[in-house]
Amino acid sequence: MAALSSGVLGALDPTSDRAVFRQIADQVREAIDKGRFKEGAKLPSEAELVEHFGVSRMTVRNALSILQSEGLVSSEHGKGVFVRPRPPVRRLASDRFARRHRDQGKSAFTVEAEAAGSKPEVDSLEVREEKPAPDISARLGSPRKVLARRRRYLLDGRPVEFAVSYLPLDLARGTQIAEPNPGPGGIYARLEELGHRLDHFDEEVRARMPSPAEVKMLRLSSGVPVISLIRTAYDTEGRAVEVCDTVMAADAYVLAYQLPAN
Amino acid sequence: MAALSSGVLGALDPTSDRAVFRQIADQVREAIDKGRFKEGAKLPSEAELVEHFGVSRMTVRNALSILQSEGLVSSEHGKGVFVRPRPPVRRLASDRFARRHRDQGKSAFTVEAEAAGSKPEVDSLEVREEKPAPDISARLGSPRKVLARRRRYLLDGRPVEFAVSYLPLDLARGTQIAEPNPGPGGIYARLEELGHRLDHFDEEVRARMPSPAEVKMLRLSSGVPVISLIRTAYDTEGRAVEVCDTVMAADAYVLAYQLPAN
Numbered sequence: 001m002a003a004l005s006s007g008v009l010g011a012l013d014p015t016s017d018r019a020v021f022r023q024i025a026d027q028v029r030e031a032i033d034k035g036r037f038k039e040g041a042k043l044p045s046e047a048e049l050v051e052h053f054g055v056s057r058m059t060v061r062n063a064l065s066i067l068q069s070e071g072l073v074s075s076e077h078g079k080g081v082f083v084r085p086r087p088p089v090r091r092l093a094s095d096r097f098a099r100r101h102r103d104q105g106k107s108a109f110t111v112e113a114e115a116a117g118s119k120p121e122v123d124s125l126e127v128r129e130e131k132p133a134p135d136i137s138a139r140l141g142s143p144r145k146v147l148a149r150r151r152r153y154l155l156d157g158r159p160v161e162f163a164v165s166y167l168p169l170d171l172a173r174g175t176q177i178a179e180p181n182p183g184p185g186g187i188y189a190r191l192e193e194l195g196h197r198l199d200h201f202d203e204e205v206r207a208r209m210p211s212p213a214e215v216k217m218l219r220l221s222s223g224v225p226v227i228s229l230i231r232t233a234y235d236t237e238g239r240a241v242e243v244c245d246t247v248m249a250a251d252a253y254v255l256a257y258q259l260p261a262n
Numbered sequence: 263m264a265a266l267s268s269g270v271l272g273a274l275d276p277t278s279d280r281a282v283f284r285q286i287a288d289q290v291r292e293a294i295d296k297g298r299f300k301e302g303a304k305l306p307s308e309a310e311l312v313e314h315f316g317v318s319r320m321t322v323r324n325a326l327s328i329l330q331s332e333g334l335v336s337s338e339h340g341k342g343v344f345v346r347p348r349p350p351v352r353r354l355a356s357d358r359f360a361r362r363h364r365d366q367g368k369s370a371f372t373v374e375a376e377a378a379g380s381k382p383e384v385d386s387l388e389v390r391e392e393k394p395a396p397d398i399s400a401r402l403g404s405p406r407k408v409l410a411r412r413r414r415y416l417l418d419g420r421p422v423e424f425a426v427s428y429l430p431l432d433l434a435r436g437t438q439i440a441e442p443n444p445g446p447g448g449i450y451a452r453l454e455e456l457g458h459r460l461d462h463f464d465e466e467v468r469a470r471m472p473s474p475a476e477v478k479m480l481r482l483s484s485g486v487p488v489i490s491l492i493r494t495a496y497d498t499e500g501r502a503v504e505v506c507d508t509v510m511a512a513d514a515y516v517l518a519y520q521l522p523a524n
Binding site: 022026071097134201208225226254259 | 359462
């Protein structure tokens with residue numbers, strides 16, 4: 001293997017207090033960080049690492065499983081272990097909700113996916129009326145019922161985001177917002193036509209490990225956290241007209257914001 | 263245990279395909295999500311769960327270790343297993359770099375920590391000149407050398423964030439920015455005094471699992487990801503005058519942004 005013969009990975013330190021499998025993980029991690037193993041590249045095989053370091057196969061596996069739990073590499077059954085690609089989609093918060101985009105009828109997700117060279121798709125759309133959970137209810141001024149729009153976003157066939165929009169039922173019922181296809185410019189365009197001119201959005205960003213349901217829904221590899229983003233849309237009267245609760249695969253996104261300095 | 267006798271946890275489903283330890287984890291997770299086990303509360307003991315569900319101690323341990331790896335609970339040796347508190351610090355991006363705060367000389371971290379009722383602290387400050395890594399260099403217009411200011415932030419004695427500010431050396435050398443204490447209002451106030459009036463900041467937010475060095479530095483429990491935030495400060499001439507590379511304990515922060523709708 002070129003990577004081994006060319007000195008990308010060195011020797012172990014026999015005098016170190018650090019366990020051998022951790023030393024191996026450290027070396028591979030450093031090679032990834034420094035770009036010596038590129039994104040998407042295949043790592044040397046277990047057998048090659050066994051030979052290079054002169055250790056047991058179990059030691060090599062322990063080293064690789066550390067890197068996997070850190071989300072740096074992923075194992076593809078029968079093919080080997082690969083360096084994970086970095087997040088491909090740049091989500092431009094400051095620009096994505098600009099009125100001019102709504103006027104053009106293209107969704108922010110579509111624009112961002114195309115910029116990343118990926119094919120965007122939305123599936124498993126569900127629209128229904130329901131009783132809101134306490135935290136959603138509190139953000140919307142305690143409506144008794146809400147319209148919930150659930151959908152999953154995919155890039156090149158891979159699920160990357162699951163989002164639920166909640167709107168007070170008195171705003172949404174009987175409008176195009178309650179239809180599966182809310183029309184060009186999406187629900188924000190419809191809200192504005194209904195007289196709720198949008199003023200600003202609040203976004204709250206958290207990161208955490210996924211629940212089992214989220215692992216399944218987003219087909220997450222081990223060692224990949226999720227970004228939880230809760231956005232609230234306010235109209236010019238100061239009323240919260242929508243809450244969007246989003247869970248994103250953290251390895252698929254960079255969230256970009258621009259803030260004024262004055 | 264009141265939580266068990268009062269029906270917070272139910273019975274197992276013997277007809278389910280789902281493994282028993284997963285069923286137990288599901289029940290405890292749901293009880294946490296619904297607030298039946300509150301933040302910071304102690305879960306029923308292993309012995310109590312063993313008796314309640316009629317399973318082996320190993321099964322209970324497997325269930326709890328799932329919840330631990332999801333970051334929902336943490337085990338305190340000899341004391342039991344506790345529901346993790348939710349992120350306490352609300353980081354208000356849109357407001358924290360406002361000029362009026364700089365003028366008052368209070369740091370954003372101090373203001374946010376005090377709002378969360380926590381005692382803020384900064385330690386292990388290091389200021390030095392160095393050759394920048396490629397991605398930092400590219401953001402700053404490829405200076406040959408930079409001034410790097412490294413520091414760690416703590417809340418109530420717990421490390422929550424590690425940040426490194428990089429400034430082109432020609433801007434920073436010989437100024438108060440190169441001193442351990444950059445004076446009231448911090449380095450942004452000094453940059454403005456030097457004629458670099460700030461125009462805007464770009465922030466890039468990612469989430470990932472921590473490296474071993476980050477686990478140590480931030481004393482992270484297992485199942486806690488980090489938020490990586492890279493901020494670039496631009497002056498009114500459009501020059502990037504600082505890059506701040508920050509790693510935050512994800513269980514300690516909510517990042518809040520406000521975006522205009524027009």
